[in-house]
Amino acid sequence: MAPQFQSQTLGAVKVVYGDPNELSPGVRSFVEESARLCQPASIHICDGSEEENRQILALMEEQGMIKRLHKYQNCWLARTDPKDVARVESQTVIVTPEQRDTVPIAKNGESQLGRWLSEKEFEKAFIVRFPECMKGRTMYLIPFSMGPVESPLSKFGVQLTDSPYVVASMRIMTRMGTAVLEALGSGQFVKCLHSVGCPLPLKKPLVNNWACNPELILVAHIPQRMEITSYGSGYGGNSLLGKKCFALRIASRMARDEGWLAEHMLIMGVTNPKGQKKYIVAAFPSACGKTNLAMMKPTLPGWKVECVGDDIAWMKFDEQGILRAINPENGFFGVAPGTSMKTNPNAMKTIQENTIFTNVAETSDGGVSWEGMDETLPPHVTVTSWRNKKWTPEDGEPCSHPNSRFCSPASQCPIMDPNWESPDGVPIEAIIFGGRRPRGVPLVYEAFNWQHGVFIGAAMRSEATAAAEHKGKVIMHDPFAMRPFFGYNFGKYLSHWLSMEHRPQCRLPKIFHVNWFRKDKQNNYLWPGFGENARVLEWMFRRIEGEDCAKLSPLGFIPADGALNLEGLNNVNMEELFSVEREFWEEEAREIRRYFEEQVSNDLPSDVANQLVQLEQRLSRV
DSSP states (O other), rough: OOOOOOEEEEEEEEEEEEOOGSOOHHHHHHHHHHHHHHOOSSSEOOOOOHHHHHHHHHHHHHHTTTOOOTTSSSSSEOOTTTTTOOGGGGGGEEEOSSHHSSSSOOSSSSOOOOEEOOOOOOHHHHHSTTTTTTTSEEEEEEEEEEEEETTTOEEEEEEESHHHHHHHHHHSSSSHHHHHHHHHTOOOOEEEEOOOOSSSSOOSSBBBBBBBOGOOOEEEEEEGTTTTESSSSSSSSHOOOOOIIIIIIHHHHHHHHOOOOOOOOEEEEOTTTTEEEEEEEEEOOSSSSSHHOOOOOOOSTTTTTEEEEEOOOOEEEOOSSSSEEEEOEEEEEETTOOTTTTHHHHHHHHHHHEEESSOEEEEEOOOOEOTTTOOOTTTTTOOOTTTSEOOOOGGSSSSSSSOOOOEOOOOOOOGTTTTTTTOOOEEEEEEEEEEEOOOSSSEEOOOOOOHHHHHHTOEEEEEETTSSSHHHHHHEEGGOOOOTTTTOOOHHHHHHHHHGGGGGGGGGEEEEEEEOOOOTTSOOBOOOOOOGGHHHHHHHHHHTTTTEEEETTEEEEEOOOTTSSSSTOOOOOOOHHHHOOOHHHHHHHHHHHIIIIIIIIGOOHHHHHHHHHHHHHHHHHE
16 A cells, blocks of 8 residues: 555645655646645555555445446446536637648538637636635645656556546556556656536536536547546546547647558457457447457367457557557456357456446346346346336336446456557558448458548448437448547548558558448348457458458459358358449449538548549449
8 A cells, every 4th residue: 555645745635545746747747736726635646556446446435436347356336427428529629829730621511520628718617616616625746657657659648637447447448546646757748637527515416326417518638738627527438538538639640740540440360260369449439349350269170369459559660660559558348248158258258357337237136237148137136227117128218328338457358368458559451441331331351552541431320329418220331430530630640541651661451341230121130240250350460461351342342252261151142242223323423422522521532532442433333
C-alpha cells in the first residue's frame, strides 16, 4: 500500500493517498490547477496496486455503487442511471480554431463526421460546468499508459476523476499506476479531466447510487493542447478517457502529425495447419461481431486464432517497411448481449473473474444474465433486470440494456497471442473492413489495390449500433468504423491513408471487405458465421500468399468457384451469397456519391472520387 501523506497538499487540497513528491513538474502543475478549479475535498494518487484496487472496490460497494457477484471470483455489477447508458455523440466535440480542422464543411445541415465546437464556445461551456464540480469528493489522479509501458509505440496520459468506478475500470483497461509515473518522467502526456458533475451535498437523490449529470454531459477534445475534458457522465465511453477519447480521437490526430495510424480495429493472429502465422486487423462498427472475430474458435481443423486486441490498433511502418501494430489497451470493454458459449466461448471464459459488469441482469444465485447468453436458468433462480426490478421473459422488455458491458483484463483471455504485449508490435499482412448489411453485400471481396481499399473503407455502411444513442435498424454510413471517433477532418484522414502508399519500401497489407450478415428473401442468414468465418480467413490467407484463387467482380476479387472451403457445411447458397445485383449496387453507388458530396465535399481526395467513378463504370457493364 502506498504511504499516506496526510500533511501534504496539492493546490491547497489534502493528499490522502500517494506521494506528491513523485509527480513531475508538469503533472503537478496539471493537478494543482485542476484542484483549484474543481475544489475536491481530497486527492488520491493512484499506484495501481492490488491493495488499492481492493480499497476502491470496497468503497464502491459501501456506497451501493456496485454489488459483489458471489457466483464468480472478484466480479461486480454496476447499474447506472438509465439516463447514462451510452456514448452521447451529440455532446462529444472536437475543439479547434477553425471548423474545417475538425470536419469537412457539410453542404446541407450538420456534419455526420464529428462535432466541432469553437474555442470561445468551449470556454463558455467549461466555465458553466467545472468550477467546484468535485466539492466533497475525492479527486483521483490516474497515471496511465496506452500500450505496453516500454513500447516506443505507446503514449502516456494522466486522468483526474471524481469517480471510483473510473479508477477501477481504468486499472483494467490501461496500464496504470506508479510504473507509468516512473516511465513518464518529465515527458509529454495527454491531460484528461473528468467529473461526474455531482458535487456534495447532492441537490437531488441519485438513481442506483450512480452519480451523473446527464443534462450537462460534454465530452471535449482539444488536440492542439493534447487535452480531454469530460463532464456529467460516468458511462465508460464518456468517462474512461484512455479509450475512445485518447486512443482514437486524440491519437488519430497525433498519428496524422507523426506518420502512423490510430484505428478502431481488432488485431488477431491466424495460424494455418502448417504452422504459418499471419496477423490481421479488422474494422467493424460496434455490435457487428468484432470481439467475436478477435476471439474466434475456428471450426476448420488445424486452424488457430489468437487475440492481440478486440477494439483499437495503433500501427506504424518500421524501418523495414513492415506495418506493425500494438493494442494500446489492457482489457476488454465488450458488449454483453449476444455473447454466449456458442458465439464467443473465449469471451465467456475471460469474464469469469476480476470483471466489472455494467447494466446486465443479475440472477438470484449471484450471477449475471443477458439476451443471447443462451443459458437455461434453474427453476428456483430469479432474475433482476438492469433497471433493478424483478424480471421474467413475459415482461416484454430486455433484462439487460442493449449496450450493457463487461470490463475484463485481457490477460485472462485463454487465446491471447504470445506477442500481444510485444513492445515492437506485430506485423500486419491484411486489413478487413466490414459491417452489418442484410441485403446486397457479398460475404467477402478483396480490393484491387491500396487506393481501392481506402475507398472501400470510406464507403462502409452498417446497421446502427446500441453503443450510441441512435435508435432502430437504420443503415448508416460509418467510414472505417471511425465515424464517431475521427480526431480531425475526414477528408484529410483519407489523404493520410492514401499517403501510406508512397512511403519508401513499405509493404502494404491487402485490404478486404466482409459481411457475415446477408439474408435471403425469407430473412434467414445466408452464412452461419461465428467459427465458420475461419473459412473466409483461410481464403484471405491464401490470397496473401499470392495464390490464384479469386475471380473478378465489379466490387473486387471474390473467391473463384470452389475456392472457398465449404467442407462439412450444408445448404450454403453461394450464388446468392456472392451475387452482385446491379440495381442494388447502382443505388449504393448513388448513396455513396451523395454522402461524399454532402458530407466530405471539397475535402474528398480526387483518388477516392476516382474510385467511385470506376465502380460506377464497372457496374454499368454488369
